[in-house]
Amino acid sequence: MQATARATEQAHPIRLYLVVWAWLFVLSACSYLIDYLHLQGGLRWSLILLFMIVKAGLIVAVFMHLAWERVALIYVILIPPAALLIFIAIMAIEADYTLATRVAQQVSGR
Incomplete structure (x- = not known):
């Protein structure tokens, strides 16, 4: 039983984690560089x-x-935030249109 448990374990190389850590460091440095500039x-x-x-x-x-997960799990985790961002963008466009309409009505004196 232990042999099958060990066979199904995923072993990720430490190099992968170090490369990702380095990219996170570089991206964080770029974020701080935005303020510095x-x-x-x-x-x-x-x-x-x-x-x-x-x-x-x-x-x-x-x-x-x-x-390394199944596609269904990825969809469950990624689709709701993506849909939320799309709805927020739609609401921002609608709010901008509504504001422009109200300003135009005030300028015309209605």
């Missing part, structure tokens, strides 16, 4: 979000072993 506006926030999403993806894929 005093980047402002949309560029700043898009870079911060990009680095954050890449770091989260690395952590989930390697350290939480999601890269």
